[in-house]
Amino acid sequence: MTYNLKNMKIAVVGLGYVGMPLAVALAKYGSVVGYDVNKTRVADLKEGWDSNREIRQAMLRASTCEFTDKLDDIKSADIYIVTVPTPIDEQNNPDLDIVEKASTAIGGVLDNGNIIVYESTVYPGVTEDICGSILEKVSGLKSGEDFFLGYSPERINPGDEVHTVENITKVVAGQTDEVAELLVELYGQMNGGNIYKARDIKTAEASKAIENAQRDINIAFMNEVTMLLNKMGLSSYDVIDAARSKWNFLPFTPGLVGGHCIGVDPYYLAKSALDIGHQPEVILSGRKINDGMGAYVADRIDRFLNRERQCDHNAERDEANILILGFTFKENINDVRNTKVVDVINTLKGYGYNVDVHDPHAREEEVSHEYGLDILTTLPRQKNYDCVMLAVNHKTYSEMTVSSILSLLGAKQEHVKPVIYDIKGTWKTLDFPDSVIYETL
Numbered sequence: 001m002t003y004n005l006k007n008m009k010i011a012v013v014g015l016g017y018v019g020m021p022l023a024v025a026l027a028k029y030g031s032v033v034g035y036d037v038n039k040t041r042v043a044d045l046k047e048g049w050d051s052n053r054e055i056r057q058a059m060l061r062a063s064t065c066e067f068t069d070k071l072d073d074i075k076s077a078d079i080y081i082v083t084v085p086t087p088i089d090e091q092n093n094p095d096l097d098i099v100e101k102a103s104t105a106i107g108g109v110l111d112n113g114n115i116i117v118y119e120s121t122v123y124p125g126v127t128e129d130i131c132g133s134i135l136e137k138v139s140g141l142k143s144g145e146d147f148f149l150g151y152s153p154e155r156i157n158p159g160d161e162v163h164t165v166e167n168i169t170k171v172v173a174g175q176t177d178e179v180a181e182l183l184v185e186l187y188g189q190m191n192g193g194n195i196y197k198a199r200d201i202k203t204a205e206a207s208k209a210i211e212n213a214q215r216d217i218n219i220a221f222m223n224e225v226t227m228l229l230n231k232m233g234l235s236s237y238d239v240i241d242a243a244r245s246k247w248n249f250l251p252f253t254p255g256l257v258g259g260h261c262i263g264v265d266p267y268y269l270a271k272s273a274l275d276i277g278h279q280p281e282v283i284l285s286g287r288k289i290n291d292g293m294g295a296y297v298a299d300r301i302d303r304f305l306n307r308e309r310q311c312d313h314n315a316e317r318d319e320a321n322i323l324i325l326g327f328t329f330k331e332n333i334n335d336v337r338n339t340k341v342v343d344v345i346n347t348l349k350g351y352g353y354n355v356d357v358h359d360p361h362a363r364e365e366e367v368s369h370e371y372g373l374d375i376l377t378t379l380p381r382q383k384n385y386d387c388v389m390l391a392v393n394h395k396t397y398s399e400m401t402v403s404s405i406l407s408l409l410g411a412k413q414e415h416v417k418p419v420i421y422d423i424k425g426t427w428k429t430l431d432f433p434d435s436v437i438y439e440t441l
């Protein structure tokens with residue numbers, strides 16, 4: 001079958017961090033309707049308001065992309081692009097419920113000749129074996145004959161203004177070569193033809209899963225190295241800076257691994273490994289180390305505070321006040337999904353500390369709803385914290401001066417030094433006085 005992209009209508013299903021910018025970008029070249037089950041999100045987008053702050057109001061208002069929460073409005077689409085969440089459940093198993101529901105909905109409006117492209121991150125086989133079967137069952141049409149599947153993993157990195165939908169290489173794959181070629185053309189319009197055509201759909205699915213698992217494992221290595229260097233009394237950032245001077249040292253840094261991708265996708269890869277009888281040793285040990293990092297960070301803070309107070313967290317001691325700077329899962333965005341800062345907070349609270357959290361980007365209502373926490377959106381003025389921990393490298397924090405950081409501190413007892421714990425090493429070049437303890441991972 002030959003396709004004429006110019007005459008084809010596109011529906012983007014799921015208007016979140018991935019789907020909405022994609023729909024707006026594609027609308028520059030043709031007819032696009034964005035569909036989402038979240039009525040508030042759709043109403044906001046119609047008003048030109050993106051609560052994820054990925055797209056500015058003027059740009060959204062100027063876009064020809066239509067937004068709807070009515071399935072009927074996407075009935076006439078020729079190409080469906082699915083960008084719904086693919087999370088994990090409480091046992092860290094892939095939770096395909098949402099992508100299955102979206103497939104059921106699309107199956108209900110599918111016509112002969114339609115193309116369904118999945119962008120959601122999945123493990124190899126989900127597009128064809130799971131979603132394809134649902135589409136067949138609901139529509140009564142045959143996959144690969146009456147309708148055709150495609151897969152194109154999403155690589156955008158929210159908050160990153162350098163690597164955008166319009167310049168990063170896009171991987172595409174199709175059930176037939178004609179579909180793959182159509183996807184080359186479709187996505188190539190947006191990024192100057194910067195497309196990699198994968199051999200087949202499973203290859204493209206697997207490529208996404210290993211990209212993120214590779215990152216996770218490399219960070220896990222840095223986290224493990226950090227734990228042993230800390231035991232030796234060394235700062236991992238000092239050691240990394242020295243090692244980085246070698247030409248082929250990979251520039252990963254230790255830290256909390258949260259969010260919906262790096263901390264989630266390796267479990268998708270692990271699941272497909274287990275399904276075929278392969279024990280994914282490295283993948284799962286990387287996950288275990290990274291998932292334990294919040295508790296490790298809290299223990300380090302506890303140790304520094306108690307060293308000053310000459311007690312341990314099992315002993316009775318003065319309560320200390322801790323201010324955590326940053327709650328989102330990464331810097332300069334408002335996304336709090338799967339943030340591991342919450343592990344630090346919960347562990348510290350479990351030890352009996354008073355913990356305040358500040359974040360200039362996170363949405364107060366969302367943090368309260370999802371985590372039951374009241375965050376501060378402006379920095380407290382009074383000097384009363386025994387410890388300030390820098391958790392997320394927001395610009396607001398990286399621009400702080402020694403005096404603005406010190407203005408947050410004030411130990412209760414004169415002989416006890418307040419602690420600055422900087423897990424990102426952001427302030428390591430600042431010159432703090434001896435009256436405070438400054439530590440990094």
Ligand SMILES: NC(=O)c1ccc[n+]([C@@H]2O[C@H](COP(=O)([O-])OP(=O)(O)OC[C@H]3O[C@@H](n4cnc5c(N)ncnc54)[C@H](O)[C@@H]3O)[C@@H](O)[C@H]2O)c1
Pocket residue numbers: 013014015016017018019035036037038041083084085086098101102105119120121122154155156157158260261
């Ligand atoms: N956010 C990222 O940076 C990123 C990067 C690469 C890949 N991904 C992957 O892309 C996919 C989407 O992620 P996201 O961050 O955009 O998610 P998101 O939570 O920001 O957005 C998903 C949207 O889908 C909507 N939705 C849920 N069920 C639906 C349904 N049945 N029909 C229509 N809409 C529905 C939700 O209301 C929401 O608005 C996931 O698989 C994710 O792993 C995300």
